[in-house]
Amino acid sequence: MERIDSKHNQQIKQLKKLATPKGRKHQQRYLLESWHLVQEALSALPAAEIEMIYATDDQYLEHGSKLSDLPVTLISDAVAQELGETTTPQGIFLVCKLQAPVVEPDYHGAWLLLDQVQDPGNIGTMVRTADAAGFAGVVFGNGTASPYNGKVLRAMQGSQFHLQVVEADLKAVLDWFHTKHQPIYGTELNPEAVNYREVQPQRDFALIMGNEGNGMNPVLLHQTTKNLYIPITGHAESLNVAIAAAVIMFRIKAD
Amino acid sequence: MERIDSKHNQQIKQLKKLATPKGRKHQQRYLLESWHLVQEALSALPAAEIEMIYATDDQYLEHGSKLSDLPVTLISDAVAQELGETTTPQGIFLVCKLQAPVVEPDYHGAWLLLDQVQDPGNIGTMVRTADAAGFAGVVFGNGTASPYNGKVLRAMQGSQFHLQVVEADLKAVLDWFHTKHQPIYGTELNPEAVNYREVQPQRDFALIMGNEGNGMNPVLLHQTTKNLYIPITGHAESLNVAIAAAVIMFRIKAD
Structure with a gap:
């Protein structure tokens, strides 16, 4: 040795x-x-x-x-x-x-899409939570920290081995969901946003989480089926992105 | 100046x-x-x-x-x-x-009780999330990092000014809940644990989150009304404590 x-x-x-x-x-x-x-x-x-x-x-x-x-x-x-x-x-x-890129991706099931999310700890925690919630995979969009970053790996706790982790251009991924007529949920606070509790638990969909400070890319936002918001009943200004993702994932994903 | x-x-x-x-x-x-x-x-x-x-x-x-x-x-x-x-x-x-200790505490409303939670980032995030979910306050039990720790303060994002933050012996706090006949929910995985989705949203209760590695203090566990668990449908071994707290808080707290 x-x-x-x-x-x-x-x-x-x-x-x-x-x-x-x-x-x-x-x-x-x-x-x-x-x-x-x-x-x-x-x-x-x-x-x-x-x-x-x-x-x-x-x-x-x-x-x-x-x-x-x-x-x-x-x-x-x-x-x-x-x-x-x-x-x-x-x-x-x-x-x-390194995992070889998927040539013909298949996004059946529930998918978490990360749009320019910055903090490695938040990213890893979201992958771990998506795994626990029974998601099929997580797509790391352009501008999101790498799934092979040390801090991301530590926070994922090995969940990258349990679900699919894909690095891809989110525009192309959303095209796939449109072609298959599967809903795309955004998380951008805007006047048309819907209380996340109004979405029935379901099996096949995409949920997009945006950048911690700037929210979602407007081009992607334009392609969403609905935007979801979590009503804040206290006085906090916002939720941590990994917390918000968890609350929505556990609510809208059907077992 | x-x-x-x-x-x-x-x-x-x-x-x-x-x-x-x-x-x-x-x-x-x-x-x-x-x-x-x-x-x-x-x-x-x-x-x-x-x-x-x-x-x-x-x-x-x-x-x-x-x-x-x-x-x-x-x-x-x-x-x-x-x-x-x-x-x-x-x-x-x-x-x-420093905030003066409360002489005669009043725990009406929803309360998050932290039992020997270690990680300052998790603790601060839980306070911020409890604030967003409309909780009345958070009790820092013995063995939990201080609410005045720098990392806790940064993760709380000012939520300590929006809800009550109390440092207290959790045994005495649970006595208060017993006297007032208000439910106490634990989060210890044991054979009697109940799916958190089976708990109806309510206004007055205590939710205890335990230590990241060792779970809840058995003495406190013994005093709970019910223990809740979050079913893990994927292959993750567990959820981050702040994520688990968020999923349960947003589910069981009535608006």
Whole structure:
């Protein structure tokens, strides 16, 4: 088993570059951190997609028995600290291939569409919530943080392995929904917006969440079937975007 | 108008201590950061509770006209950087008195009770969501992060000025609900737990959210009227605590 003790090792330097969109695009792979996410990847991915597991001695002693037949490289605590994006990394990482883009997407079921959503924590939480609510998938539109961003990955808690995660131009996605006559719900506060409680629970639809500050892209807004709002009965000015998405998803998605 | 240019100034050193529970308790005051929160405080608090506003030249030029009759101290950008808890502080702060403990609390209306919830971002988001959902207040039980913690304050977005925020022993709070025969809903997954959708929307109740990892304190659990669960139809293992709280609050709170 290979062992890397120096954070100046070339392999480690390459892995560090996976923290950026450019590095991931160039190397066509990404890095997952923590035993929870490594486990999720192991149970979801075909072995061919897993390139390498990096573990400190402690982590290998604890989990090595569940890693048989998989390529493992041991790393020092200093290397783990260098690779980790949290202040106290657990010391276990997995590198796997970027998902290939879907050629002919099929958006049956309930889909969450993210339109220029910025905050990685909110994005990851929305994917995790969509998973829990039984959504078929989440589309990351242009201008939305990447699903392979470290903070997004941590907040998703492995949900990217349970539902479909697609990066796509939302205009094309909405065209698909129009062609299939499936409703598209926006979340832009405007005079025609409808109380979300008036929408009957249903199985096939798209729900678009817009940018935290600026709301939805007007071009997309124009294509919505209805815009939904959550009545605020207190004095808060607004809801956090992940909270609003959760309240609507759990209300309008039929089991 | 006084002006402080050095971060070694005694007054600034005292203000820095407000970042800790000990410092706030000792000085009986706390620090709010950003123009949004300063505005919320100005519109909510009696002038006597506001001790001082600290603003950089830029912030004072922008907002000074709305600060008439209030005590203002100008600070340098370096001092703002020292006081701020974010990487790029706006440069405006307000110091106000800690809220006096309520002697005879009245828990009519809907209340959110936090039992050893740890994450400040989750806590603040729950207060903001409870405000939006029209809750009367939030009780911070023992072991829950302080409502005056900087991250909690930022995530609350000023909602502490719109609803009641109480720090109390939850056992005593539950006694109040029992005496008044008002329902107490827990959120502990156990065999008797009830689907949250089966609870009719109502006006007066307590909803308890437990610790992110360990759930609810068994002593409190024993006092609940019903435990609620959110059915997970996908493959996510669980929901984020602030998401779960939001889904239940918006469902069971009558307008």
